[in-house]
Amino acid sequence: MSIDQARSARSLGTGPRLGSRASREAILLAARTRFAKDGFSGSTIRGIAGDAGVDASLVMQYFGSKNELFAAVIASGPNxxxxxxxxxxxxxxxxxxxxxxxxxxxxxxxxxxxxxxxxxxxxxxxxxxxxxxxxxxxxxxxxxxxxxxxxxxxxxxxxxxxxxxxxxxxxxxxxxxxxxxxxxxxxxxxxxxxxxxxxxxxxAESSDVSSVTSSAAPSRSTAAHGSIPVI
Amino acid sequence: MSIDQARSARSLGTGPRLGSRASREAILLAARTRFAKDGFSGSTIRGIAGDAGVDASLVMQYFGSKNELFAAVIASGPNxxxxxxxxxxxxxxxxxxxxxxxxxxxxxxxxxxxxxxxxxxxxxxxxxxxxxxxxxxxxxxxxxxxxxxxxxxxxxxxxxxxxxxxxxxxxxxxxxxxxxxxxxxxxxxxxxxxxxxxxxxxxAESSDVSSVTSSAAPSRSTAAHGSIPVI
DNA sequence: CAAACTTCTCAACAATCGTTGAGAAGTATG
DNA sequence: CATACTTCTCAACGATTGTTGAGAAGTTTG
Missing domain, CATH: 1.10.357.10 (Tetracycline Repressor, domain 2)
Known part of the structure; x- marks a missing residue:
């Protein structure tokens, strides 16, 4: 069966490599910039798609939803x-x-x-x-x-x-x-x-401010002689 | 003319004092809480009106627009x-x-x-x-x-x-x-x-960190003896 | 060429948004 | 009671939103 063929030899590649992943990258770049500038609710999928020179539905096709697109942007950052x-x-x-x-x-x-x-x-x-x-x-x-x-x-x-x-x-x-x-x-x-x-x-050491507040002040006693404004 | 009468004796008070300013205060309170919790674009006039037990159009009648309502919330804070x-x-x-x-x-x-x-x-x-x-x-x-x-x-x-x-x-x-x-x-x-x-x-004094960066280091020389970790 | 496949667009849906205008409901004044 | 006025609700508008399904456009395989 053709289905089994396509499933066994997965993505054997009969289709085109047009924009391929270039559009995906363009969408991700546009989304990154717009999310950074306009925030999440201030950004629209149509606006992102427009910046990427692409229809809005393609964004959905690649990333599923606006939330997943945002997650992809966050995950796109390196280390x-x-x-x-x-x-x-x-x-x-x-x-x-x-x-x-x-x-x-x-x-x-x-x-x-x-x-x-x-x-x-x-x-x-x-x-x-x-x-x-x-x-x-x-x-x-x-x-x-x-x-x-x-x-x-x-x-x-x-x-x-x-x-x-x-x-x-x-x-x-x-x-x-x-x-x-x-x-x-x-x-x-x-x-x-x-x-x-x-x-x-x-x-520095966490110094107790007011009167009581007995809890704090753990252990380290070396504080505030040379280490604080040193750089 | 009745218009002139109403204008000369402004708000002489033929109308009711039902909710009067109570609804206005309720709207402002609800708006304050929702704007603080959900942000501006996350808050809706319908939601604010619902919290205040009031129709959404009354919000518009009192504050004109969502932006003006937000401005009223910001201005409502005391000193x-x-x-x-x-x-x-x-x-x-x-x-x-x-x-x-x-x-x-x-x-x-x-x-x-x-x-x-x-x-x-x-x-x-x-x-x-x-x-x-x-x-x-x-x-x-x-x-x-x-x-x-x-x-x-x-x-x-x-x-x-x-x-x-x-x-x-x-x-x-x-x-x-x-x-x-x-x-x-x-x-x-x-x-x-x-x-x-x-x-x-x-x-403290702005101490130069790296090598050059000639500009900084203004005047004050008293720094970091007792004043810093004192509280 | 024909069939399979990928890439992408078009058109539209349902929901929700801010906003508006008309008109109830109720209270004061004549 | 009748009139004038204030307070508030109802219903709807136009616009925008995320999202979806069907189908062009184009590429590769048989």
């Missing part, structure tokens, strides 16, 4: 997270600078890397529903890379999450919101401002 | 920004703690204050178009309060924008994304982690 995660390794006295620089470099770099992150961030902050939907994706792509580095103590995990949130905030202000003073600064001077603070988060 | 801005005044050696605490208090506090900020943040990050639309509103509500405090030098303006972005990042991770380690911490221990870093941003 940006491991690039950031690697910065957590190495000597501790310049940890703040390395991590800060890694963050800024990824977001200033190739759109292939930064645009999926923009899209993920816009979507994740856009609504509570999207947040919970994307939370496992965030934890997967962030904490899987960062995980082995913070297995030691829960305190270090907290520090890393705080430092990462701070750097995300800076990047949001600089690249998404476009705050004047942040956009004006070049990368190196920004690192000069930020790295000491990140260093303080990642290496 | 939250000035509350944060006031934290920038006072002795410099505990600046980081005051500012950090003010940020976290506003976001942990009354929904009347925090939800309009959530809505503004979600909308502003949601898409590039919304960002540019809301940027002047952000600058208006943030920098008008903060402005007088940073008139002195451009360097301080940069520092304040960086510190604010960082704190927004922390708040986003804690209240919007819901990162585990950040949600678990209570406010005081969070301040213990964060305040030294904010203090470093707001008071």
């Amino acid at each position: 940006t997270m491991s690039q950031i995660a690697e910065a957590f390794d190495g000597p501790e006295d310049c940890l703040g600078e390395r991590v800060t620089r890694a963050f800024l470099e990824v977001w200033d770099g190739d759109p292939v890397e930064s645009e999926p992150l923009q899209a993920l961030l816009r979507a994740a902050i856009g609504s509570e529903q999207a947040t919970t939907q994307l939370k496992e994706l965030i934890q997967e792509r962030v904490l899987v890379d960062l995980g082995p580095r913070l297995q030691h103590d829960a305190d270090m995990k907290t520090r890393i999450e705080i430092a990462s949130s701070m750097l995300v905030g800076v990047v949001v202000g600089r690249r998404l919101v476009g705050l004047d003073a942040l956009v004006r600064q070049d990368r190196d001077s920004l690192v000069g401002y930020i790295a000491p603070a990140i260093q303080a988060i990642l290496s | 939250t920004m000035s509350q944060i801005a006031e934290a920038f005044d006072g002795p410099e050696d505990c600046l980081g703690e005051r500012v950090t605490r003010a940020f976290l208090e506003v976001w942990d506090g009354d929904p009347v204050e925090s939800e309009p900020l959530q809505a503004l943040l979600r909308a502003a990050i949601g898409s590039e178009q919304a960002t540019t639309q809301l940027k002047e509103l952000i600058q208006e509500r943030v920098l008008v309060d903060l402005g007088p405090r940073l008139q002195h030098d451009a360097d301080m303006k940069t520092r304040i924008e960086i510190a604010s972005s960082m704190l927004v990042g922390v708040v986003v991770g804690r209240r919007l994304v819901g990162l585990d380690a950040l949600v678990r911490q209570d406010r005081d221990s969070l301040v213990g982690y964060i305040a030294p870093a904010i203090q470093a941003i707001l008071s």
